[in-house]
Amino acid sequence: MEKTDIELDDKSGGKLGMWLFLYGELMFFTAMFLLYAVYRYTYSDDFIKASLELNTVMGTINTVILLTSSLTMVLSINSIKDGNRKLSLIYLSTTIFLGLVFLVNKYMEWSAKIHHGIYPNSEELLTHSKGENLFYGLYYTMTGMHILHIIIGIIILSVMLVSLYKRKISENENIYLENSGLFWHLVDIIWIFLFPLFYLI
Amino acid sequence: MKTENHISNKTYVLVWIALLALTTLTVLAFRVDLGGLNILVSMSIASIKVLLVLIYFMHLRHEKGFLIGAILIVLIIILVVTGLTFTDISYRRMDTNVF
Numbered sequence: 001m002e003k004t005d006i007e008l009d010d011k012s013g014g015k016l017g018m019w020l021f022l023y024g025e026l027m028f029f030t031a032m033f034l035l036y037a038v039y040r041y042t043y044s045d046d047f048i049k050a051s052l053e054l055n056t057v058m059g060t061i062n063t064v065i066l067l068t069s070s071l072t073m074v075l076s077i078n079s080i081k082d083g084n085r086k087l088s089l090i091y092l093s094t095t096i097f098l099g100l101v102f103l104v105n106k107y108m109e110w111s112a113k114i115h116h117g118i119y120p121n122s123e124e125l126l127t128h129s130k131g132e133n134l135f136y137g138l139y140y141t142m143t144g145m146h147i148l149h150i151i152i153g154i155i156i157l158s159v160m161l162v163s164l165y166k167r168k169i170s171e172n173e174n175i176y177l178e179n180s181g182l183f184w185h186l187v188d189i190i191w192i193f194l195f196p197l198f199y200l201i
Numbered sequence: 202m203k204t205e206n207h208i209s210n211k212t213y214v215l216v217w218i219a220l221l222a223l224t225t226l227t228v229l230a231f232r233v234d235l236g237g238l239n240i241l242v243s244m245s246i247a248s249i250k251v252l253l254v255l256i257y258f259m260h261l262r263h264e265k266g267f268l269i270g271a272i273l274i275v276l277i278i279i280l281v282v283t284g285l286t287f288t289d290i291s292y293r294r295m296d297t298n299v300f
Contacts, residue, residue, distance in 0.1 A: 012264055012265045012267070012268060015264075015268070016268070019268055019272070023271070023272075023275045026275060026279070027275075027278075027279075030279050030282070030283075034282065034286055037283065037287075038286065038287075041287075041290065056231070060224065060228055063224050064221065064224065067217060067220045067221060067224065070254060071213060071216075071217040071258075073258070074208075074213050074257075074258050075210060078208075078209075078210055078213070181258075181259075185254055188254060188258075189251050189254055189255070192247050193247050193251070195247075196227055196243040196246075197243075200227065200228065200231040200243055201239075201240075
């Protein structure tokens with residue numbers, strides 16, 4: 001009698017864990033967005049004034065970078081599902097690269113602000129109005145947490161890159177890559193909301 | 202067994218182009234002063250972008266109803282919590298004793 005192997009392959013269930021985690025992260029950022037909403041409602045003029053000092057061009061470039069990285073992420077997943085390992089590696093590397101570019105941009109933005117003495121609790125900032133202090137407190141906190149998520153995302157994607165290279169991720173076994181992609185898209189989603197709220201008031 | 206691609210590369214690129222177009226739109230809308238309507242416009246555009254990412258890039262289009270239901274519940278919770286917060290703070294004086 002032949003012993004048949006039952007292949008357990010639950011495509012949706014395999015992603016459930018990541019989705020649950022994403023909901024948690026979403027709630028975490030929602031709390032901060034809520035804080036932002038309340039203080040913006042209270043100090044609208046100050047928020048508008050403070051927002052003008054942020055570089056809209058940089059913000060737009062960063063948005064385009066993250067949106068493109070999401071594209072290369074899904075193209076990478078599609079490639080490996082088609083069995084094209086090389087192409088998948090290229091797309092995944094591009095995603096990681098774009099994430100790093102985003103980090104460099106953010107570093108330049110932050111250091112420019114810090115150089116002008118604008119950071120939470122700085123002497124310079126404390127001379128400004130309450131609303132502006134709140135704006136920058138929220139700006140640094142929220143973009144800071146976002147940067148942390150980008151870094152975590154880059155680490156995860158790098159691990160995936162190695163797995164892909166070593167063929168641990170393949171045509172038939174690619175749920176890890178999909179889940180990593182889900183995390184990366186969350187980072188993108190958060191930025192899609194951060195951008196207009198801080199840069200385009 | 203080759204896993205099927207539900208969503209083609211071409212669709213992904215089209216979604217990406219739509220996202221870039223919406224980004225352009227939101228930046229342009231920023232330059233036009235619509236007063237109180239500005240935030241509504243930018244949040245609406247951002248919501249559409251997020252929906253595009255969720256449905257196409259995150260494959261919700263082809264997921265089982267369970268996952269779709271779950272994200273809907275999360276989004277509703279977020280809306281309710283936000284709404285309820287505003288029913289509270291709309292009637293408070295917030296500009297004193299903040300620090």
